[in-house]
Structures are given as structure tokens and as C-alpha cells.
Amino acid sequence: MxxxxxxxxxxxxxxxxxxxxxxxxxxxxxxxxxxxxxxxxxxxxxxxxxxxxxxxxxxxxxxxxxxxxxxxxxxxxxxxxxxxxxxxxxxxxxxxxxxxxxxxxxxxxxxxxxxxxxxxxxxxxxxDTEPLPLPELGDEPLEPGWDVEAFVRHLAGRRVAIKTVLLDQKVVAGVGNIYADEALFRAGIAPTRAAAGLVRQEGELLAEAIRQVLTEAVALGGTQGDYVDLYGQAGQYVPLVYNRGGVACPRCAVPLKKMKLGGRGTTFCPVCQN
Ligand SMILES: [Zn+2]
Missing domain, CATH: 3.20.190.10 (MutM-like, N-terminal)
Structure with a gap:
């Protein structure tokens, strides 16, 4: 998607x-x-x-x-x-x-x-007299108004896996499977960890990783693959871990692991992310 x-x-x-x-x-x-x-x-x-x-x-x-x-x-x-x-x-x-x-x-x-x-x-x-048909959406992570404090507080109340929380559009708007995997890798956090188990600094680090990866990907026109822009050009962002199960981790060279988490394919490094 x-x-x-x-x-x-x-x-x-x-x-x-x-x-x-x-x-x-x-x-x-x-x-x-x-x-x-x-x-x-x-x-x-x-x-x-x-x-x-x-x-x-x-x-x-x-x-x-x-x-x-x-x-x-x-x-x-x-x-x-x-x-x-x-x-x-x-x-x-x-x-x-x-x-x-x-x-x-x-x-x-x-x-x-x-x-x-x-x-x-x-x-x-x-x-304009009717409500927009939008579901409840969380903050925009690339807007200066993103309330990172509220994001970190929200994590403390969720017992589900951190990856599942990142996919919840009510928490952060616009993050899906690709950028959730990418942000967790950059932050060194295993996708399976309970959100509530993250310490404050990890929550802040993750927020920063989300901002970074989205900013990079926007600058590159999105991720390589099926997605194309208005002119039919594919994006140029190359994922570090997303959908690269079995490939060497770009940081430690151990093979990346792929698993199902909440029904979604999830790729991570078993060494760099914990
Ligand atoms: Zn690694």
C-alpha cells in the first residue's frame, strides 16, 4: 500500500x-x-x-x-x-x-x-457542509506540530507489539508496513517488543527515526517497487530491511529475519534490534 x-x-x-x-x-x-x-x-x-x-x-x-x-x-x-x-x-x-x-x-x-x-x-x-469521510487519524509525523511527548505517553499504555502500534493510523498518520520496519531498524528496536516496555528514550529515538526515514523517502519520491508518481516514475528510496528477509543486515551482516506479526510481513535484524 x-x-x-x-x-x-x-x-x-x-x-x-x-x-x-x-x-x-x-x-x-x-x-x-x-x-x-x-x-x-x-x-x-x-x-x-x-x-x-x-x-x-x-x-x-x-x-x-x-x-x-x-x-x-x-x-x-x-x-x-x-x-x-x-x-x-x-x-x-x-x-x-x-x-x-x-x-x-x-x-x-x-x-x-x-x-x-x-x-x-x-x-x-x-x-463543505458535510464531514470529510476520514477515519480518526493521529498526528502528521512530518509536521512541526507532531506531539512526540503524547506519542511516547501513548506507547506506555499499549501492551501490543510496537510494530502494531506504528501501523495504527490513529497514533501516527501515514506510516505503513514499509516505514514501520525501516524506522524500527534505525531505532534498533525489535518489532515484537511490547510498546509499553519501551523506555522513554527509546520512544523518542523511534519518533526521530520515523521522521528521518519519512523525510528521506519523500525526498526520493517514495520506495522502489510498485509505486509510481504522476509521471509513471518509480520512487528511489531503497529499504534497508523491509522485505529483505535472508539478506545480510546492512549494519552487522547477519541475515535479516522475516516473520508474520499481526498478520503483516515483518523484517528485522535479530542482532541490531532488541
Ligand atoms: Zn544487524
């Missing part, structure tokens, strides 16, 4: 290419992604509107839409890529590809194609 750095990379692309553009038409191939919103309502609310911004909250993208340049936004296009969704900038005359689910035709001969092999993503246009 795309995580904070991959979604942030898309956000930056949208800010550059789509903000200021008007939505001319909408094509919906798979209604499933509208999550219950009718096709007619989605279309009515989106078509003719101008994209006024590109914001991100956790793994959600939020695009405020206005009737024209001079009005304040009255709707928000709220979307989540879930497991396999990706957005590509295309020419307006290009047809949707094999996994194309939704297309927004913009002015200046542009279009945004949403591809999603399984159709698990979410796309909705919400009026």
Missing part, C-alpha cells in the same frame, strides 16, 4: 500539474471506488469545478474544488489509493488503460487517470 512518502509524492505532482485546472469531464468505469456515492452526484459535484489545492492527511489526498477562481472551495475531492491504486497524468485524448477505473479530463489538454487493479480505492466528492 502506498504510504505517506508515496502519497506525498503524488500530492506534489498534483499541486504542480492539476491545481488551477478545471475538471471538464468525468469517466467512471468501476463505480465501486465511489463507495456508495452515486455516479450522478460525483459527476455533478466535480464537473465544471476548478481544483484549488492539493492537500494530504495521512494516506488521503484532499483536493478542494471551487466554482471558479474567485469563489472559495465548496467541495472537496477526497481520495485514498488503498492497496494498488495509482494516478497518472495523461493527455486528454488518451484512453484509459487496462486497469483504468476513473478519469478526470482537465483543461490544457490534460487528464488524470486512476488505475486500480482491484478497485479497492476510494473517490468521493464531499460538500
Amino acid at each position: 502506498p504510504e505517506l512518502p508515496e502519497v506525498e509524492t503524488l500530492r506534489r505532482g498534483l499541486e504542480k500539474e492539476a491545481v488551477g485546472c478545471c475538471i471538464h469531464s468525468v469517466t467512471i468505469v468501476n463505480q465501486k471506488v465511489l463507495k456508495g456515492q452515486s455516479e450522478a452526484e460525483f459527476r455533478d459535484r466535480a464537473v465544471g469545478k476548478r481544483i484549488m489545492g492539493a492537500d494530504r492527511r495521512g494516506k488521503y489526498l484532499l483536493l478542494p474544488l471551487a466554482v471558479d477562481n474567485l469563489s472559495s472551495p465548496s467541495f472537496t475531492l477526497c481520495l485514498h489509493l488503498k492497496m494498488r491504486g495509482s494516478i497518472r497524468l495523461q493527455r486528454a485524448d488518451m484512453a484509459l488503460g487496462r486497469y483504468g477505473v476513473l478519469c478526470l479530463t482537465l483543461d490544457q489538454g490534460r487528464a488524470l487517470h486512476y488505475n486500480d487493479m482491484w478497485g479497492w480505492g476510494e473517490w468521493r466528492v464531499v460538500a
Whole structure:
């Protein structure tokens, strides 16, 4: 699943290419992604509107839409890529590809194609009088306002594995399987340890590791692999441990261990992390 750095990379692309553009038409191939919103309502609310911004909250993208340049936004296009969704900038005359689910035709001969092999993503246009369809989300770890004290206090109250807590979007928004493994490796903390068993300094070290790894990955356009930006370019962040079970640890050369933790593949170094 795309995580904070991959979604942030898309956000930056949208800010550059789509903000200021008007939505001319909408094509919906798979209604499933509208999550219950009718096709007619989605279309009515989106078509003719101008994209006024590109914001991100956790793994959600939020695009405020206005009737024209001079009005304040009255709707928000709220979307989540879930497991396999990706957005590509295309020419307006290009047809949707094999996994194309939704297309927004913009002015200046542009279009945004949403591809999603399984159709698990979410796309909705919400009026400013309605609540945004977001779940409860914790602090943004890259914002200066991240309350690290509160994060450390929260850990002290959780008996589950620290990795499981990091995946909880209510605690820190945007961290998923890749960056949880990476941050725990950098902090030297075993993913299986009970969160409540971490001492204060370890909690602070972990917070710093989360910030560091996310900052690096954003700068590199996300992780190498399935995820691509608006132009189809893959990210350049190379994980140190994530999904590298059996490979030599980059620090001590002992083979990295892979296991299931809370149903998620988890890779760590049995020597460097404890
Ligand atoms: Zn090691």
C-alpha cells in the first residue's frame, strides 16, 4: 500500500500539474471506488469545478474544488489509493488503460487517470457542509506540530507489539508496513517488543527515526517497487530491511529475519534490534 512518502509524492505532482485546472469531464468505469456515492452526484459535484489545492492527511489526498477562481472551495475531492491504486497524468485524448477505473479530463489538454487493479480505492466528492469521510487519524509525523511527548505517553499504555502500534493510523498518520520496519531498524528496536516496555528514550529515538526515514523517502519520491508518481516514475528510496528477509543486515551482516506479526510481513535484524 502506498504510504505517506508515496502519497506525498503524488500530492506534489498534483499541486504542480492539476491545481488551477478545471475538471471538464468525468469517466467512471468501476463505480465501486465511489463507495456508495452515486455516479450522478460525483459527476455533478466535480464537473465544471476548478481544483484549488492539493492537500494530504495521512494516506488521503484532499483536493478542494471551487466554482471558479474567485469563489472559495465548496467541495472537496477526497481520495485514498488503498492497496494498488495509482494516478497518472495523461493527455486528454488518451484512453484509459487496462486497469483504468476513473478519469478526470482537465483543461490544457490534460487528464488524470486512476488505475486500480482491484478497485479497492476510494473517490468521493464531499460538500463543505458535510464531514470529510476520514477515519480518526493521529498526528502528521512530518509536521512541526507532531506531539512526540503524547506519542511516547501513548506507547506506555499499549501492551501490543510496537510494530502494531506504528501501523495504527490513529497514533501516527501515514506510516505503513514499509516505514514501520525501516524506522524500527534505525531505532534498533525489535518489532515484537511490547510498546509499553519501551523506555522513554527509546520512544523518542523511534519518533526521530520515523521522521528521518519519512523525510528521506519523500525526498526520493517514495520506495522502489510498485509505486509510481504522476509521471509513471518509480520512487528511489531503497529499504534497508523491509522485505529483505535472508539478506545480510546492512549494519552487522547477519541475515535479516522475516516473520508474520499481526498478520503483516515483518523484517528485522535479530542482532541490531532488541
Ligand atoms: Zn544487524
